[in-house]
Amino acid sequence: MSGTNIVNVLSVLLILTSMLVVETRKLRMAAYMYRFQSLVLVTIFLSIAVFMEAKPLYIWSITALITKTFLVPYLIFKVIKRVKEQEEGVAIDKKLTIILAVGILALSFAVVEPFHMQAVLKLRVALAVSIAHFMLGLLCILASKNALKQILGYCLMENGSHLTLAIMAYNAPETVEIGILTDAVFAVLIMTIIARRLFKDFGTLDTDKFTLLKG
Amino acid sequence: MEKSILFYLLLAVPLATSFLAFGIKSRRLVEAVHFAGISIEAFLSLQMVQYVIREERLFALGDMLYADSLVAILLLIIGVVGFLNGFYSIGHMRYDISRGEIDEKEISSYYGFYHILLFTMVLCALSNNIAIMWVALEATTLGSAFLVGFYKHKASAEAAWKYVLICSVGLAFALYGTILTYSNAFAMVQDAHKAMLWTELIKMAPRLDQQVMKLAFVFILIGFGTKVGLVPMHTWLPDTYSESPSPVSALLSGVLMKCALFAIIKYYAIALQAIGKEFLETLLLIFGLVSVGVSAFFILVQKDIKRKLAYSSVEHVGIIATGLGVGGTFGVLGALLHAINHSVTKSLLFCTAGNVIVKYGTRDSQKIRGIFKVAPITAFLWTAGLLALVGSPPFNIFISEVVTVIAGIEAGHFWTMILFLVLLVVVFVAFFVLISETVVGSPPEDLPKGDVNWLTLLPIGILFVFMVALGLHLPSTLSQLLQRAVTIVLGGTI
Numbered sequence: 001m002s003g004t005n006i007v008n009v010l011s012v013l014l015i016l017t018s019m020l021v022v023e024t025r026k027l028r029m030a031a032y033m034y035r036f037q038s039l040v041l042v043t044i045f046l047s048i049a050v051f052m053e054a055k056p057l058y059i060w061s062i063t064a065l066i067t068k069t070f071l072v073p074y075l076i077f078k079v080i081k082r083v084k085e086q087e088e089g090v091a092i093d094k095k096l097t098i099i100l101a102v103g104i105l106a107l108s109f110a111v112v113e114p115f116h117m118q119a120v121l122k123l124r125v126a127l128a129v130s131i132a133h134f135m136l137g138l139l140c141i142l143a144s145k146n147a148l149k150q151i152l153g154y155c156l157m158e159n160g161s162h163l164t165l166a167i168m169a170y171n172a173p174e175t176v177e178i179g180i181l182t183d184a185v186f187a188v189l190i191m192t193i194i195a196r197r198l199f200k201d202f203g204t205l206d207t208d209k210f211t212l213l214k215g
Numbered sequence: 216m217e218k219s220i221l222f223y224l225l226l227a228v229p230l231a232t233s234f235l236a237f238g239i240k241s242r243r244l245v246e247a248v249h250f251a252g253i254s255i256e257a258f259l260s261l262q263m264v265q266y267v268i269r270e271e272r273l274f275a276l277g278d279m280l281y282a283d284s285l286v287a288i289l290l291l292i293i294g295v296v297g298f299l300n301g302f303y304s305i306g307h308m309r310y311d312i313s314r315g316e317i318d319e320k321e322i323s324s325y326y327g328f329y330h331i332l333l334f335t336m337v338l339c340a341l342s343n344n345i346a347i348m349w350v351a352l353e354a355t356t357l358g359s360a361f362l363v364g365f366y367k368h369k370a371s372a373e374a375a376w377k378y379v380l381i382c383s384v385g386l387a388f389a390l391y392g393t394i395l396t397y398s399n400a401f402a403m404v405q406d407a408h409k410a411m412l413w414t415e416l417i418k419m420a421p422r423l424d425q426q427v428m429k430l431a432f433v434f435i436l437i438g439f440g441t442k443v444g445l446v447p448m449h450t451w452l453p454d455t456y457s458e459s460p461s462p463v464s465a466l467l468s469g470v471l472m473k474c475a476l477f478a479i480i481k482y483y484a485i486a487l488q489a490i491g492k493e494f495l496e497t498l499l500l501i502f503g504l505v506s507v508g509v510s511a512f513f514i515l516v517q518k519d520i521k522r523k524l525a526y527s528s529v530e531h532v533g534i535i536a537t538g539l540g541v542g543g544t545f546g547v548l549g550a551l552l553h554a555i556n557h558s559v560t561k562s563l564l565f566c567t568a569g570n571v572i573v574k575y576g577t578r579d580s581q582k583i584r585g586i587f588k589v590a591p592i593t594a595f596l597w598t599a600g601l602l603a604l605v606g607s608p609p610f611n612i613f614i615s616e617v618v619t620v621i622a623g624i625e626a627g628h629f630w631t632m633i634l635f636l637v638l639l640v641v642v643f644v645a646f647f648v649l650i651s652e653t654v655v656g657s658p659p660e661d662l663p664k665g666d667v668n669w670l671t672l673l674p675i676g677i678l679f680v681f682m683v684a685l686g687l688h689l690p691s692t693l694s695q696l697l698q699r700a701v702t703i704v705l706g707g708t709i
Contacts, residue, residue, distance in 0.1 A: 213370055
């Protein structure tokens with residue numbers, strides 16, 4: 001199997017894990033799924049680094065391993081421990097989310113079709129997956145009514161855009177990649193801090209109960 | 216002074232001030248450090264503006280940082296308006312402590328975050344690298360999150376949540392736009408460093424792939440558009456601006472929003488040469504007019520004075536987008552001038568609203584009556600600010616709105632401009648009603664007479680001077696900067 005094939009196969013695995021994050025009702029399970037997915041993502045980074053001979057991606061893989069499989073899940077688990085497992089309300093019906101997810105996937109493949117840039121040609125499947133991934137994250141935020149689940153949705157969006165970055169800009173300077181990852185960790189850190197405060201103030205993470213500001 | 220040192224100082228001063236502020240326990244000392252920090256930063260930005268006027272373009276750190284006239288305008292806004300909002304913070308936060316809104320112990324972290332926010336905004340302005348610019352803008356959201364949720368109310372927590380989530384999600388779209396632009400440029404130059412520099416991108420803009428740049432610009436407009444508050448990505452904005460401490464609202468609306476706006480303008484300049492005017496014109500006119508229209512309605516129906524002002528920020532972003540959409544020399548000039556004018560006027564109004572809230576203890580426009588009898592200076596500033604905001608002469612916003620409308624008519628958008636003016640009349644009526652309700656009439660009887668102290672009035676007074684001065688006469692330095700910035704945006708070399 002050629003290197004690009006490995007990347008493409010791994011990215012299909014990625015989309016399966018993100019579907020699981022979106023669909024599962026249990027927060028703890030979703031967080032584990034996210035951690036597993038990040039591990040797949042790091043493997044993809046490494047494969048691209050090897051096959052495309054993109055040195056900056058080695059550093060990117062290591063930093064992604066630290067931040068995405070350890071730091072971010074750690075932050076999320078800490079909040080889960082505090083708020084206990086909560087039954088999560090859904091804003092969009094389960095069947096509908098699956099249909100939407102399939103639609104997103106199809107759309108992503110259509111979007112990458114006209115791209116003729118050299119870097120992209122071989123990894124078109126992976127690129128389509130990365131964009132689909134990003135949109136699935138957005139779907140996760142819109143479909144769920146739990147603040148923590150929405151944070152996980154944001155993490156999915158990040159994984160998607162970071163994969164796009166690795167595919168389309170695998171040779172970008174390290175400073176840029178480190179900057180982007182640092183932002184990502186701080187974003188999750190700050191979101192979890194605010195989520196804890198919401199829980200303290202409202203006694204729930206159900207976003208339907210945050211209704212002081214309207215109009 | 217060595218020129219590249221100026222770049223480093225501009226970044227180091229707010230960062231150092233922030234570290235200091237977090238470490239200091241005494242309120243008086245932290246206020247002094249904060250005041251020194253914002254003063255030095257204002258001085259440094261003015262210094263940089265002078266250099267730019269003399270030398271047109273400066274670089275530092277292997278071209279990663281740069282300053283030209285476009286950057287200088289943003290830097291001027293950050294330095295000067297950031298200083299005045301910071302100055303106002305001192306008086307306002309003292310009131311908040313005495314009103315029991317915040318603990319005296321927490322004041323150090325307020326100033327600490329204030330300077331982190333300043334640092335990220337300056338980094339965003341000076342970045343030549345488009346990815347670092349994105350990183351800095353995302354960091355502004357994170358830096359300001361704690362300022363937005365600074366009060367202990369439940370509503371503040373809710374506002375901070377909406378702010379961080381929606382803006383981060385929005386900015387994620389802008390990251391896509393950034394990546395697309397980069398990979399497009401990289402395919403041409405095969406140089407990872409150059410393909411990320413804005414000054415290089417603008418040079419190769421005419422040769423970039425049209426399809427990809429179209430997609431990139433849409434992503435950028437959605438992404439950074441969320442941060443400036445274009446409809447329909449504005450939903451976080453009224454909550455955030457109304458729940459933040461007033462000086463923070465002033466900083467967010469007056470300065471931070473302009474950072475995201477200038478990021479859009481930088482991509483606008485690239486896209487203008489890559490894909491031509493037509494696409495941008497349609498896109499920006501639609502976003503602009505819808506923003507003005509939707510916000511006009513909301514300004515009319517809101518009761519909360521700060522929410523009214525927040526929706527008015529959406530309106531003014533719409534006006535700026537309309538100017539950019541019209542394009543051409545006058546369209547872009549109108550947009551840039553309006554950005555400056557809005558910063559001055561909106562900062563003045565949010566700070567004055569802060570004084571009104573300190574006095575009345577409410578933001579409800581139905582309960583605020585007779586400001587003139589209670590606090591005459593505040594009433595004067597409030598009235599003048601609101602009149603300026605709706606575009607009455609002789610204030611600054613009148614000028615930039617006229618420039619925008621003339622540019623629109625000249626570019627053949629007669630009916631669009633008529634619609635635009637009709638919407639502005641709606642806003643005029645809404646704010647005129649607000650003036651007549653709040654300023655005159657008899658105040659609640661138990662309200663003690665007397666204005667707020669000079670610390671909270673002086674910075675607003677200075678903003679007032681700017682507001683009038685810019686309405687009467689454009690200083691030659693500023694007009695030179697604006698002319699050059701317009702040339703840069705329209706793709707001419709200077």
